[in-house]
Amino acid sequence: xxxxxxxxxxxxxxxxxxxxxxxxxxxxxxxxxxxxxxxxxxxxxxxxxxxxxxxxxxxxxxxxxxxxxxxxxxxxxxxxxxxxxxxxxxxxxxxxxxxxxxxxxxxxxxxxxxxxxxxxxxxxxxxxxxxxxxxxxxxxxxxxxxxxxxxxxxxxxxxxxxxxxxxxxxxxxxxxxxxxxxxxxxxxxxxxxxxxxxxxxxxxxxxxxxxxxxxxxxxxxxxxxxxxxxxxxxxxxxxxxxxxxxxxxxxxxxxxxxxxxxxxxxxxxxxxxxxxxxxxx
Amino acid sequence: xxxxxxxxxxxxxxxxxxxxxxxxxxxxxxxxxxxxxxxxxxxxxxxxxxxxxxxxxxxxxxxxxxxxxxxxxxxxxxxxxxxxxxxxxxxxxxxxxxxxxxxxxxxxxxxxxxxxxxxxxxxxxxxxxxxxxxxxxxxxxxxxxxxxxxxxxxxxxxxxxxxxxxxxxxxxxxxxxxxxxxxxxxxxxxxxxxxxxxxxxxxxxxxxxxxxxxxxxxxxxxxxxxxxxxxxxxxxxxxxxxxxxxxxxxxxxxxxxxxxxxxxxxxxxxxxx
Numbered sequence: 001x002x003x004x005x006x007x008x009x010x011x012x013x014x015x016x017x018x019x020x021x022x023x024x025x026x027x028x029x030x031x032x033x034x035x036x037x038x039x040x041x042x043x044x045x046x047x048x049x050x051x052x053x054x055x056x057x058x059x060x061x062x063x064x065x066x067x068x069x070x071x072x073x074x075x076x077x078x079x080x081x082x083x084x085x086x087x088x089x090x091x092x093x094x095x096x097x098x099x100x101x102x103x104x105x106x107x108x109x110x111x112x113x114x115x116x117x118x119x120x121x122x123x124x125x126x127x128x129x130x131x132x133x134x135x136x137x138x139x140x141x142x143x144x145x146x147x148x149x150x151x152x153x154x155x156x157x158x159x160x161x162x163x164x165x166x167x168x169x170x171x172x173x174x175x176x177x178x179x180x181x182x183x184x185x186x187x188x189x190x191x192x193x194x195x196x197x198x199x200x201x202x203x204x205x206x207x208x209x210x211x212x213x214x215x216x217x218x219x220x221x222x223x224x225x226x227x228x229x230x231x232x233x234x235x236x237x238x239x240x241x242x243x244x245x246x247x248x249x250x251x252x253x254x255x256x257x258x259x260x261x262x263x264x265x266x267x268x269x270x271x272x273x274x275x276x277x278x279x280x281x
Numbered sequence: 282x283x284x285x286x287x288x289x290x291x292x293x294x295x296x297x298x299x300x301x302x303x304x305x306x307x308x309x310x311x312x313x314x315x316x317x318x319x320x321x322x323x324x325x326x327x328x329x330x331x332x333x334x335x336x337x338x339x340x341x342x343x344x345x346x347x348x349x350x351x352x353x354x355x356x357x358x359x360x361x362x363x364x365x366x367x368x369x370x371x372x373x374x375x376x377x378x379x380x381x382x383x384x385x386x387x388x389x390x391x392x393x394x395x396x397x398x399x400x401x402x403x404x405x406x407x408x409x410x411x412x413x414x415x416x417x418x419x420x421x422x423x424x425x426x427x428x429x430x431x432x433x434x435x436x437x438x439x440x441x442x443x444x445x446x447x448x449x450x451x452x453x454x455x456x457x458x459x460x461x462x463x464x465x466x467x468x469x470x471x472x473x474x475x476x477x478x479x480x481x482x483x484x485x486x487x488x489x490x491x492x493x494x495x496x497x498x499x500x501x502x503x504x505x506x507x508x509x510x511x512x513x514x515x516x517x518x519x520x521x522x523x524x525x526x527x528x529x530x531x532x533x534x535x536x537x538x539x540x541x542x543x544x545x546x547x548x549x550x551x552x553x554x
Contacts, residue, residue: 009394012425016405017397079295087296093541094300100533101307102487104505105526108512109310112519115322119309122326151306212398215489219509233400237490240404252404259401 041253051254053227054235055261057142061231062210064146065153070161070202072154077161078191092159099155103215106148111135111220114144135221138228145216145229153210157202164198165191204266211262232258307530314338314524321520337524346499347507347525354504355532357422358485365427365481366474372428373436374462378448395430399490407494417498422491426484432477439473440466475543483533504529 045051080091098106113119114134121131134144168191176186192199214233217223223230223238230238236258240251313321314337316330341347375381376388406425415421443466451461492503502510508529511522 009391009428009430012402012406012409012428014390016402016409019405019408076299079299083292083296087292089541091296091299093538094303096541097307097534097537098303100483100537101530102483102489102505102533104487104489104509105310105530106306108508108522108526109306112313112523113306113309115519117322117326119326125326148306151303208398212400214400218490236400236404240407241494248404255400255404259398262398263396 041249042257044250045253045257050227050230050235051257054230054232055258057228057230058211058213058232061142061146061149061213062207064143065149065210066203066206069150069153069157069206070199072150073157073161073202074195076154076158077165080158080162081165092162095158096155098151099153101152103148103152104219106152107216107219110144110148136225138225141221141224141228145220145224148220149210149213149216153206157206160202161195161198164195168194200270204269207269208262208266211265232261310523310530311527313520314527316520318518318520321523337520338528341521341525342528346502347528349500350502350504350507351529353419353501354486357419357503358482360419361423361426361485362478362481364423365429365432366478368427369429369433369477370436370467370470370474371462373433373440374466376433377437377440377443379458391428391433392430394428395434403490403494410495416495417501419501421495422485422488422503425491429481432481435477436470436473439470443469472543475540479536479540479543482536486533 076091076095080088080095083091101109115121116131116133120134124131132140134140172190172194173186176190181189211231212233213231214237217229217231217234218237221229223234232254236251236254239247239254241247242251312329315333315335317332317334317336320327320330372391376384376391410416410421410425415424447465448461451465456464487505488503489505489509492506493509496502496506508522508526511525515521
C-alpha cells in the first residue's frame with residue numbers, strides 16, 4: 001500500500017537529491033561528458049559575491065515577513081476569538097482568501113498597484129507624499145515585495161494561531177481577571193507562554209518558506225534593481241537557466257549549500273526558542 | 282454573557298476595517314478589469330472607471346491561449362488531486378493501521394521530503410524528467426508532485442484517531458485490509474479529503490516555477506505560466522491582465538468559499554496540536 005508513494009518519492013525526490021550531491025562534484029558539460037573536479041565548485045560558489053548577497057536578501061526578506069506576520073496573525077486571531085460564531089466564520093474566511101490567490105496573481109496585481117500612476121502612489125499623494133518608484137528603487141524594492149508576501153501568508157498563520165488560542169482554557173484568564181491583571185499583563189504572562197509551541201512551529205516554517213521565496217521576485221522584479229530582490233532560490237534559478245557553460249554545476253552546488261544554510265538556521269531558531277522550557281505535548 | 286453595545290460597535294467597525302483592507306487588493310484587481318486601456322493608469326488618478334465595461338473580461342475570456350490554459354490547468358488539477366489523494370491516503374492508512382517489517386524506516390523515508398527545500402532537488406529533478414522524456418507532457422506536471430509527505434502526514438493523523446472497534450469487527454467478519462480501507466475508512470474521510478484535496482488542487486493550479494521550467498509547448502501552458510509571461514508576451518495591457526488574473530483567481534476563491542467550513546476547522550480535524 002505504501003509502494004506507490006515510496007516509488008514516486010524515490011524517483012522524484014531521493015534520486016534527484018542524491019544526484020545533486022554527486023553532480024556538484026563534477027564540471028558538467030553536456031557536450032563532452034562531465035569531469036570530476038571535487039570541491040572546486042563549492043569554492044566558486046563560496047567566493048561569488050552574488051551568492052552571499054542573495055543569502056543576505058533572503059534573510060532580510062524573512063526578517064521583514066516573519067515577525068510582522070506573527071504579530072498580525074496574533075492580533076487578528078485574538079480579535080476573531082472574541083466574535084460570535086457567524087462573525088468568526090466570516091472573518092476566518094475573509095482572512096484566508098488572499099492565501100488562496102496564487103503568488104503569480106499576487107505578483108502581477110501588486111506590480112500593477114506599485115506602478116508610478118498606481119493605487120499605492122495615489123494613497124501616498126493623499127498624504128502629500130511624493131510618488132515612489134517602488135520596484136525600481138533598490139531601497140524600496142524588497143520591502144515592496146514583502147507586502148504581498150505578508151498578504152499571502154497571514155491567512156493560514158492566523159488560523160493556526162487561532163486554534164492555539166482556543167486551546168488556552170478560559171479559566172486562566174478568569175482567575176487573572178480576579179487578580180486584577182489588565183489585558184497586557186494577561187497577554188504577556190498567559191497567552192504568549194502557552195502559545196510557545198505554536199510560535200515555534202510558525203517561526204520555523206515561516207522562516208523556511210520565506211527564505212525560499214522565489215515566485216514573487218521572479219515575476220515582480222526578475223531579481224530587482226541591481227540584485228536587490230534576488231532571493232537565494234531566485235539566484236539559483238537564474239544561474240541554472242543561464243546559458244553559460246558550467247552554470248548547471250554552479251547552481252546545483254549553490255542549492256546544496258543553501259540546504260545546509262537553511263537547515264542550520266532552522267536548527268538555530270529551534271534551539272533558541274526552545275531553550276528554557278520543555279515543550280509540553 | 283451578552284456583549285455591551287459599545288463593544289459590539291467596536292467589533293463591527295474592526296470587522297469592516299479588517300475585511301476592507303485585506304480584500305482591497307482583490308477588489309482593486311476586479312475594478313481595474315473594468316477600465317479601458319487609457320483609464321487604467323492615468324493621471325490624474327481615478328478610482329472607478331468612467332464607464333463600467335466588460336471589454337477586458339470578454340476579450341481575455343475569448344482569447345484562445347487564455348481559455349486553453351484555464352481548461353488544461355483545470356483538467357490537470359483534477360487528475361492531480363484525485364491521484365494524490367489516492368496514493369497518499371493509502372500510505373497514510375498503511376502507516377496508521379498496519380504493521381510490517383521496517384515500518385519505522387519507511388515512515389522516516391516518507392516524511393523526510395517535507396524538510397528538503399525545493400531548490401535542492403528542483404534542478405536535478407528537471408534533469409531526471411528530461412532524461413525520462415517527460416518534458417512538455419501533462420505527466421511531468423502531475424506525476425512528480427503526487428507523493429506528498431505533508432498530505433500523508435495529515436491523513437495519517439486523522440486515521441490514527443479513528444476508533445479501532447469498527448475495524449476489529451470487520452476483521453472478525455473476514456474482511457481484508459484493503460476492503461477495510463476502501464469500505465470503511467475512505468467513506469469516512471470526507472473532511473480531511475476536502476482539506477487536503479483543496480490544498481492539492483491549489484498547489485497544482487497555482488504552480489509557477491515548475492511549469493516554467495518544464496513546459497515550453499504553448500498548447501500546454503498552465504494558467505499561472507500564462508499570467509507570468511503576459512507582460513513580456515503582450516506588453517503592459519494592465520486592464521486585460523487584471524481581468525485575466527481575476528478570472529484565474531475566481532475558481533480557487535469559489536472553491537474556498539464553498540468548502541470554507543472544512544478549511545477553518547482543518548487544524549482541528551487532524552488532531553495535531
